[in-house]
Amino acid sequence: MRSRRLQAVAVKEVLQIWRDPISLMIALLMPFMQMILLGYGVSLDVKHLPICVFDREASQNSQALLKRFQASEYFSIVAGFDNYRDVTRALDRGLCRLVVVVPTDFTERLTDTGRSAVQALVDATDDNTANIAIGYAQAVVTGFSSTVLIEASALAGSTVAVLQPIAAQSRVWFNEDLESRNFIIPGVVALVMALVGAQLTSLTISREWERGTMELLVSTPVTPMELMLGKLLPYFAIGLLDAVFCLAFAVFWFDVPFRGTLMTLFFTTSLFLTVVLGIGYLISTGIRRQVGAAQIGLLVTLLPTTLLSGFAFPIDQMPPAVQAVTYIVFARYYVTILKAVFLKGSGILDLTAPILAMIIYAGIIAFLAARAFRKRLD
């Protein structure tokens, strides 16, 4: 291994990236676009869900209940109706996702039996949102009924403190505001790195084949190791630069809390980059056309990272067979690490398991990549 040759390859590669608008765009613009798109576009929160109301009783009680819905940050009332036909049409047209119908005998039954009911009509096309909406609606109604109970006992002149059932005082840790954005953005960092890293490196060897310069490179004394390291070093630097950019974007633009240390982040990001660049390089040595290499690059990095890394879709809610598959998705470990470093402030020692997994992964990929390129034309 000669550092002189390695350096010559690296300098050449930097010049080529610099003169290639597509590479530059992938390196510099793509992270920005990804952060904006995924940061704003992917939200699993249900907030200010549009709902409609059909108050068939129009009493003080029914109005008080509906006010509760209005006051809740989960819902906003967009329309009120006075017949079922309009209600159905509103749901059909997607004007609202949920309709609260208060029956005509709401107060009457409440005073007579102490029990009453409201109807919720839900558009369950998106079952996830529908479930969440039903849950929130139930919470609103429960809150209302406990108020009614307290008021009733106060009216009855009870001096005994109303016995409330045990109230769970939940306190949320790590993502206190229950913002799904805080959960997703750290994963976006992984996505950006996977995309940029594999895209850029998957082109580096195929470009030489396509332009006919490979024959020349092979005829020189440069060793496969020097060629690989010389080619990957510039992309490693770009990857780290993109990581810094994504981190700053997440913290200062999206206000995602960052509680870990930069050291932990740097260490794990370097590991992840090694894996991603190695995979891109492996693809590049196997496929001699740039377009093909880029497509395979996307397929093996972006797809598993989006779907199977737990970046947005929790792994423990996947079917067992799919869960087993996620263990070979390298991004899974990095996403786990990123989320822990960002939100929990975990250090290297807390993350021994995923870091070890990444080290093993990086070792295997580096070994394969170093052997992948043979300096022969046949």
Added chain:
Amino acid sequence: MTGTIETPVVAERLVKRFGSFTAVDDVSFRIARGEIVGFLGPNGAGKSTIIRMLCGLLRPSEGRARVAGFDVAREPERVRENIGYMSQKFSLYTDLTVAENLRFFGGIYRVPRAVLPERMGFAVEMAGLRHRENMLVSTLAGGWKQRLALGCAILHRPPILFLDEPTSGVDPESRRRFWDLIHDLSADGVTVLVSTHYMDEAEYCNRVALIDRGRLIEMASPSALKQHTLGGDLLVVECEGMGTAMAALHEAPGVRDVAAFGNSIHILVESAGAALAALPDYLAGCGVRVTRIEQIKPTIEDIFVQMIGAEARAEGPRP
């Protein structure tokens, strides 16, 4: 130093097969230090494949070769340190400038930093690219690119140069300048193996190897080739009715071979004097009006055509 090896290139019974196709078939030769050897043959004859095996780019299917004293199959890296290689396509990075290309190859071949500026200056001067150091290679004309590629290939002063069709697609003036450069290098003791399908370029070589369908047919100096292998004198005949004339000449006494060369006919005869006296009347008797008949010096192309014809006749029709 490897530069002092007296036969820097030795090929022994080289064979290269691609699947069932034999691209190079039992080729042996030796090249002495400072020699310029030209590989001549039509496209697809196997010239490039031989050169690629000698550079360690392809592994021989059979046989062995030593370049600069190193076995090309077992020590390709040592071989590569001692050679300069320039291939059919202009193998430069077209998205880099002239200077950036030179600096890259300087680094790859580990040219000492102290002498690199001087070597780069020499290469730029040689290619005629002074004041164009910062131009992108993609904007250069063919002749310049080709001389720059040669400049890159000799930046590390290799004792052996392999040039695979370096002049294809380049204008005649640039080709002439290129050959001047090669002769300068040879004078400094550099061994040059160059392939071409321009027959006229053979005259620039110390020795030429005629290659056809993967076989090395003959290897000798251009003048020796012309004298010995032709075995007779060469005449050119220009006439009306070429078809009739060729048929008649095949039957004519003292004529050994007949070949069409564009608008004229080249014939190989036992003796020029006798043929020049007898043939005009013979042809006139066959109804052919001769406009020109005289003795000419054979070109390498004549030799090549004649030798390939002789070989084909000796083997009979190929399957």
